[in-house]
Amino acid sequence: MSALVTLDLTDWRPKLPASAQHAAAQALEDGSVLVLPHVNFALSADELRFLSPNWSNGRSKNISLEGAALKGALGSATDLAALAAMIGRFAADAADLVTALFPRYAPYVKRARTSYRPQPAVGRDMSWRKDDSRLHIDAFPSRPNRGERILRVFSNINRSEDRVWRVGEPFEAMAKTFLPYLKRPLPGAALFLASVRATKGMRSEYDYLMLGLHDRAKADLAYQHDCVQEIAHFAPGTTWLCFSDQVMHAAVSGQYMLEQTIHLPVSALYDAKRSPLATLERLTGRTLAPAS
Numbered sequence: 673m674s675a676l677v678t679l680d681l682t683d684w685r686p687k688l689p690a691s692a693q694h695a696a697a698q699a700l701e702d703g704s705v706l707v708l709p710h711v712n713f714a715l716s717a718d719e720l721r722f723l724s725p726n727w728s729n730g731r732s733k734n735i736s737l738e739g740a741a742l743k744g745a746l747g748s749a750t751d752l753a754a755l756a757a758m759i760g761r762f763a764a765d766a767a768d769l770v771t772a773l774f775p776r777y778a779p780y781v782k783r784a785r786t787s788y789r790p791q792p793a794v795g796r797d798m799s800w801r802k803d804d805s806r807l808h809i810d811a812f813p814s815r816p817n818r819g820e821r822i823l824r825v826f827s828n829i830n831r832s833e834d835r836v837w838r839v840g841e842p843f844e845a846m847a848k849t850f851l852p853y854l855k856r857p858l859p860g861a862a863l864f865l866a867s868v869r870a871t872k873g874m875r876s877e878y879d880y881l882m883l884g885l886h887d888r889a890k891a892d893l894a895y896q897h898d899c900v901q902e903i904a905h906f907a908p909g910t911t912w913l914c915f916s917d918q919v920m921h922a923a924v925s926g927q928y929m930l931e932q933t934i935h936l937p938v939s940a941l942y943d944a945k946r947s948p949l950a951t952l953e954r955l956t957g958r959t960l961a962p963a964s
Contacts, residue, residue: 674902675704675839676705676904677699677704677705678709679707680710681708683711684765684769685769686773687772688772693774693775697773697776698942700915701942701943701946702946703914703915703946704914705913705914705921707906707910708910708912708913709909711769711827711910712909712911713765713827713829713909713911715758718754722755722790723830723928724790725791725792726746727751728745729744730746731744734788734789735755735788736785736786736788737759737785738784738785742755758788759787762930763786763932766786766932766934767781769913770823770913770934776940777940779940780939781934783932784934786930786931786933787930787931787933788929789928790927790928791927792925793805793926794925805923805924806896806922807838808890808922809843809846809882809885809889809919809948810886814872815872816872816875816879818961819876819949820938821915821917821918821935821936821938822917822933822935823916823933823934823936824913824914824916824931825911825912826911826913826929827912827929828909828910828911828929829908830908830927830928830929831908832908833926833927833928834906834907834925835906835925835926836905836923837903837904837921838903838921839902839903840901840919840921840922841901841920843951844955846885846899846920847952847955848955851881851885854888856877856880857875862874862876876960876962877960877961878948878952878960881952882948889920899920901920903924906926917948918947938950
């Protein structure tokens with residue numbers, strides 16, 4: 673069965689009947705990628721100039737907007753203000769899409785970093801841990817989230833080229849493969865990392881396991897080649913969204929993509945039993961992210 677579910681929507685603020693909202697939420701929380709081929713983030717005539725890798729400072733993989741701070745970009749103050757406005761408009765549209773599609777999420781939506789990726793998806797020289805052309809779930813060494821969900825909205829703003837992904841097997845199947853190889857964290861490790869500010873807050877055992885699954889999957893080239901997977905083509909003008917902490921994904925090709933990260937507590941889900949936290953607690957038989 674394909675992990676891709678297509679929704680025939682045309683607006684960033686769709687009005688759906690409750691039954692359709694519930695079906696979309698169930699697919700999303702089951703680990704599907706929701707594809708919206710007709711929800712297009714349109715650029716103005718002036719903004720078309722930003723379809724160039726020359727706006728990147730060359731050091732950062734992405735150009736990012738957090739609050740009013742634009743990072744990773746080069747240009748005059750006027751140019752950078754216009755670029756930030758474009759990225760900010762996408763951030764607002766992405767948040768509107770999520771709250772319209774999933775009313776239960778609306779009170780909990782916490783917008784994080786908004787990214788613009790003007791560089792090609794592959795071709796940069798990087799370590800295997802940072803190589804997003806390898807199938808992975810999202811987990812971040814310096815930002816423990818104690819089970820909080822990572823929902824991401826993407827839009828291909830390329831005028832002519834598809835964004836291409838590999839989408840891997842379900843989260844639970846991947847976890848069953850690699851969990852036996854993961855040891856429990858050393859006592860006091862989380863406190864030490866937080867005290868030296870290597871992490872923004874205390875890692876839970878959930879964070880430790882998610883990082884381990886991320887690294888094990890990326891490091892295992894046989895798994896990368898042989899696991900169940902499919903190729904997903906996101907045509908120009910397509911928007912798509914998924915829980916990137918649950919969907920095994922890898923960037924194959926493409927250039928010029930916008931991405932919005934949204935954090936949600938597990939309590940916001942329509943069915944918390946589908947979350948990676950619940951899955952890992954069931955597989956390990958222990959509580960992995962105690963309430964803070």
